[in-house]
Amino acid sequence: MKKGDLIGVTCSSSKMELSAATYAADVLSSWGYRVHLGITVGTSFHNFSAPDELRLEELQDMLDDPEIKAIVFGRGGYGMICILDKLDFTRFRKNPKWICGYSDVTALHAHIHQRYRIATLHSMMCSGITPETADNEYVHSLAAALKGKTYRYSAPAHPLNREGKASGQLIGGNLALLANISGSISQPDTKGKILLLEDIGEYRYSIDRMMYNLKRAGWLDKLAGLVVGAFTDGKETDTPFGQSEYEIIMNLVKDYDYPVCFGFPSGHQEANYALKLGVKHELKVGAKSFLSEQR
Helix, strand or coil, X not given: CCCCCEEEEECCCECCCHHHHHHHHHHHHHCCCEEEECCCCCCCECCECCCHHHHHHHHHHHHHCCCEEEEEECCCCCCHXXXXXXXXXXXXXXXXXXXXXXXXXXXXXXXXXXXXXXXXXXXXXXXXXXXXXXXXXXXXXXXXXXXXXXXXXXXXXXXXXXXXXXXXXXXXXXXXXXXXXXXXXXXXXXXXXXXXXEXXXXXXXXXXXXXXXXXXXXXXXXXXXXXXXXXXXXXXXXXXXXXXXHHHHHHHHCCCCCCEEECCCCCCCCXXXXXXXXXXXXXEECCCEEEEECC
């Protein structure tokens, strides 16, 4: 992107306070871009930002508008799956733009990758750009990605890591959303790819169930590598499940031989690097892990 380009901000899922979105828009403007806040920003309809029809109309307009060079979502939550199948990507395919977000946006990322092979950006949203975070390296990683800069991120060693080296397109995101689209037209082909997983607020038995979903549906069979981000605010039933989220995941992939990196800075936390999905990456897992964009 170039200075003066236009960024659209929309809330295609849950509602967001206008003041928070306005602050984030000011930060995006400080990077040299023009910013358009959509009418779904600062509004509410139960837990959604607006009824399905209005959220659909606004996202469709931003996908179609050739002047808008990137869409940065306000926040995640729930709602993308309700409108996904009604979106028309005809104009978007002719004039692609960065789709920036994570969490509930995972469904849109996966759909675009599988159906149209267009890169998208798993990144901080407006909700993560606050006075406390605006100057940190993770928000800066979004700015750098929008400018087209390549990256090489690192993660500390983790006792569950499986060492090795892999190369392939990076895909994935929120585990709950990936399990939600499993078996649908949005399910990506994972063969030879590096899969990213993260989640928030799930019961540990539910993590186990969703991982079994992915395994039984063939997501895990022929991966080049696996990158596991943050699993924050995990929940337990009265009787503990007996394994942590990372132990659950390792148990489901223990029979494969590809490298696995745990504790990568991605997910529902401040440490959340911008990652270009659908773009080839190199993963090295050793004494320290590295995930690098390849050109």
